[in-house]
Amino acid sequence: MAQINDNYLKLKAGYLFPEIGRRVAAYAKANPSAKIIRMGIGDVTEPLPATIVEAMHRAVDEMSRRETFRGYGPEQGYDFLREAIAKNDYVSRGCDIAADEVFVSDGSKCDGGNILDIFGPRREDNVIAVCDPVYPIYVDTNVMAGHTGAADEKGEYQGLIYLRATADNHFSPAIPNQRVDIVYLCFPNNPTGAVATREQLAEWVEYAQANESVILFDAAYEAYITDASIPHSIYEIPGARDVAIEFRSFSKTAGFTGVRCAYTVVPKTVMGHAKPGASDPGSRGAGTSIPLHQLWNRRHTTKFNSVSYIVQRAAEATYTDAGRQQVRALVAFYLENAKLIREGLISAGLTCFGGVNAPYVWVKTPKNKTSWDTFDLLLKEANVVVTPGSGFGISGEGYFRVSAFNSRENVTEAIGRIRRVV
Amino acid sequence: MAQINDNYLKLKAGYLFPEIGRRVAAYAKANPSAKIIRMGIGDVTEPLPATIVEAMHRAVDEMSRRETFRGYGPEQGYDFLREAIAKNDYVSRGCDIAADEVFVSDGSKCDGGNILDIFGPRREDNVIAVCDPVYPIYVDTNVMAGHTGAADEKGEYQGLIYLRATADNHFSPAIPNQRVDIVYLCFPNNPTGAVATREQLAEWVEYAQANESVILFDAAYEAYITDASIPHSIYEIPGARDVAIEFRSFSKTAGFTGVRCAYTVVPKTVMGHAKPGASDPGSRGAGTSIPLHQLWNRRHTTKFNSVSYIVQRAAEATYTDAGRQQVRALVAFYLENAKLIREGLISAGLTCFGGVNAPYVWVKTPKNKTSWDTFDLLLKEANVVVTPGSGFGISGEGYFRVSAFNSRENVTEAIGRIRRVV
Incomplete structure (x- = not known):
């Protein structure tokens, strides 16, 4: 059985x-x-x-001719792409990251879930911390991997450490006052749009060094940073390459959500620990440090x-001069949307965060409504779909997220409608 | 830590x-x-x-225009592809499989590994059987998931049941005489090229029904079946949709190894069991049957x-009249290669299996050499790379696999060289 x-x-x-999706489909049907x-x-x-x-x-044409056809490529991605990533996204910003530390993948959501495969499978192996609000994948994949207990009545899972991100701490949670083995950080943040300063990231790196923790750093939105003082990569912090894995994606930069390409950087210097005697007799390396890269x-x-x-060639093209310019224009377009959303909702009397260094505006619900009530209100009265903040965790309650990913026309129309409702 | x-x-x-790859690269360098x-x-x-x-x-062009651009698609794959698969690969062969039981993915290797996520994570949860020789992914992913003990001196893992496939049983292992909860079957087989008859598959389905086991059926090579009496899908067997998950791929049919598209069929009627009390308090459904589809x-x-x-549109095109014809021609080309390899090696005095309903020829090593010795011999003396049979398991020792995936010119040249060496 x-x-x-x-x-x-x-x-x-x-x-x-x-x-x-289900709620919207039901409303649309009715x-x-x-x-x-x-x-x-x-x-x-x-x-x-x-x-x-x-x-x-061009790549499709190559695949149509015997002499340029490509079958299986290297599992880690073609060198042409790994090298372009290392050079343009890291070395050019002073980060010491080599091409063979870059693993090309089909999505950050996939990598962010799959990364748990290499960490201790038993619930007691690692203390794991997530921010609250949080990209739900980080929590769900830990639940699926057996790293948590059951959910409590608030929907939080036993065993996970929740680092609260609230307006009081500018949505950048404080360093925990306990030991944590694995911590997820996401800056610019989804959903709050908050960024972390160099000093804040340096504190995290120092904490991870002291506790031999691993930071899982989600930088999917780094292209949206407009403030020159904010780091784009955790590897801009000295020492980070000994403690951090970074996730990046072409989804929100080059518009690849339907094309599918991302990458994960695992420096060869980030180590994990194999418990003495934890593995079966006959296993190698018990009781030692093992490079997570391996x-x-x-x-x-x-x-x-x-x-x-074909997708890898598409990703490579984002690093050409013309590609870079076009991607920058795309990002600027969505950032202008974010500005319009932010300013439109503020002028309607709503309290807004984010939207300056991120494509998300994080909005306090009107009249202290719950997030889902506001979701339903905006769906029914304004026919606008937002994301209920409570869907990202209990500290998201009382907020909703507005995405800047839309046409200018839709953004203007949606803001107008929301203003009329609130 | x-x-x-x-x-x-x-x-x-x-x-x-x-x-x-490492051995070939070293030889090529020298x-x-x-x-x-x-x-x-x-x-x-x-x-x-x-x-x-x-x-x-066409799909790339759609992505270049705002009105036809596509972002995130449904995670399970677009309906146009799921429906084409269900209709052409199943319903047309009398299999009762619906479009929403088809999950489109980027590869059977990925699915074959990832499927273990949904089964009991503890080593004692399931008795797992693999064939020997076996596609190594099935073993390695079970090891990684903690479903086995350590490897013994022969390289076999404690806790796994190995079903021996030898010349004596025509490389179709006997039904085990013990209870097994999960069994991997692959027909047409990689690496032996063997096929399973309708009667043999019916025995497996009956066994799985009796033991409430789940069959993980790898049908990646079904397009190579030339014998009309051999089932292409396990779902051609009555009752199979209650006990089997099937993996298929466009890799070896339409030449998609570098394009990346596959799918997995999980019928809604295949159930798994949740142990009473196995999950934490507060969990739902403990002690009940749960559809694996969910x-x-x-x-x-x-x-x-x-x-x-873009890739999903490419996969869909394999089901058009023209696409189907072209894919059939591709498969026929590789099958002709298989025939040339088989006949060439037989006439050189080697004993060959497979290569009739499969793109692989499974060859007894000359003079009872080991598989790796034969690999090294053929690499050094013939400059031909084959796959050592022992790499697929201990019953593969004394064999090597020759792949029919090559140009006609290379096949002819390689066979000539091997004949001169053996």
């Missing part, structure tokens, strides 16, 4: 975005004439830049077969 | 194909003028069919973000 992974049964009703504007899920709307389109056509490389080559060649 | 997943330390030196022909890894060599190339160009859907939506839209 095949036994299932019981940990799945601890999961709450559904991942946030499918739940939003109100077929409603012109719904979706500012909920952070999905890009603008077409792929021309240079990227050209690169993809484990992730094994995971990546065993359970992944890299990204479509 | 972050603890690693110690199970990784039980893994043997490296996944088979990287090891082959012998730069050697014209090495790679018949080792099963990687396609012929360009993408024209209809697929056209579909990809769990895999949760895994897929949480840890995966679907396949590039």
Whole structure:
């Protein structure tokens, strides 16, 4: 009798975005004439830049001719892309990251979940901390991996440490006053749009060094940083390459949510610990430090077969002069949306955070309504879909997230409608 | 101090194909003028069919225009592809499989590893059986997931049940005489090229029903079946949709090893069991049967973000009339290679299996040499790369695998060289 992974049964009703999808679909079905504007899920709307389109056509043509056809590529990604990433995203910013520390993948959501494969599977192996509010994937994948107990009545899981991000701490949680082995950080933050200063990140690196913790740093939105003093990568902090894994994506920069390309940096100097005697007799290296790079490389080559060649050429094209310019223009377009949202909602009397160094505006609900009540209100009265803050954790209650990923027309129209409702 | 997943330390030196890659690279470096022909890894060599190339160009163009641009698609794959798969690969062959039981992915290697996420994580949860010889991924991913003990001196892992496939049983292992909860089957088989008859598959389905086991059925090579009496899908067997998950891929049919698209079928009627009290207090459904479809859907939506839209359109194009014809021609080309390899090696006095309903020829080593000795011999004396049979398990010792995925010219040249050496 095949036994299932019981940990799945601890999961709450559904991942946030499918739940939003269900509510929107039900409303749309009941109100077929409603012109719904979706500012909920952070999905890009603008077409792929021309240079990227050209690169993809070229790659498709290569695949159509025997002499240039490509079968399996290296599981970690083609050198041309790994080298472009290391050079342009890291070395150019003074970060000591080599091409073979970059693992190309089909998405940060995938990597952020899969990374847990290389960490201790038993609940007692690691103390794991997430921010609250949090990108739900970090919590759900830990639940699925058996790293938590059951959820309490508030929806928080036993065993996870929640680092509260509130208006009081400018949505940048304080360093925990206990030992934590693995900590997830996301800056610019999804959902709050907050950024971390160099000093704040340096404190995290120092904390991780002192506790031999690993920082899982999600920098998916780094391209949206407009303030020159804010680091784009955790590796801009001295010592970070000994303690941090960084996740990045082409989704929100080059508009790749439907194209699928991301990457994860695992420096060769980040170590994990193998407990003495924890593994079975006959295993190698028990009781020693093991480079996480070696484990992730094994995971990546065993359970992944890299990204479509055509997609890798598309990602490479974002680093050409023309590609870079076009990507910058895309980002600037969404940032202008964020500014309009922010200013529009502030002028309607709402309290807004984020939206300056991030494509998300984090908004206090009107009249202290709950997040889901506000979601339903805006869906029904304004036909605008936002993301309820409480979907990201209990500190998100009383907020909603507005995504800047939309056409200018929709942004203007949506802001107008929200203003009329609140 | 972050603890690693110690199970990784039980893994043997490296996944088979990287090891082959290392040996070939070392030889090539030492012998730069050697014209090495790679018949080792099963990687396609012929360009993408024209209809697929056209579909990809069209999809790239759609992504370049705002009105047809696509961001995130459904995690499970677009309906257009799921429906084409259900209709053409299943319903047309009398299998009762619905579109929403099809999960599109970026590769069968990925799915075959990831599927373990939904099964009991503890070593004692499930008795797991693999065939020997076996596609190494099935073993390695179980080791990584902690489902085994350490490897013994022969490289076999404690706790796994190995079903021996030998010349005596025509490389189709007997039904085990003990209870097994999860069993991996692969027909047409990689590496032996053996197929399972309808009667043999029916016995497996009956066994799984009696033991409430789950069959993980790898049908990646079904397109190579030339014998009309051999089932292409396990779902051709009555009752299979209650006990089997099937993996399929576009890699070896449409030449997608570098394009990346596959799918997994999880019928809604396949159940797994949640132990009473196994999960923490507060969990739902303990002690009951749970549809694996529900769990895999949760895994897929949480840890995966679907396949590039362009790639999904390419996969869809394989089901058009023209696409189907072109894919059939591709498969026929590789099958003709298999025939040439088989006949050439037989006429050189070697004993060959497979290669009739599969793109792999499974060859007895000359003079009872070991598999790796034969690998090294053929690499050094013939400059031909084959796959050592022992890399697939101890019953593979004394065999090597020759892949039919190559140009006609290379196949002819390689066979001539091997004949001169043996």
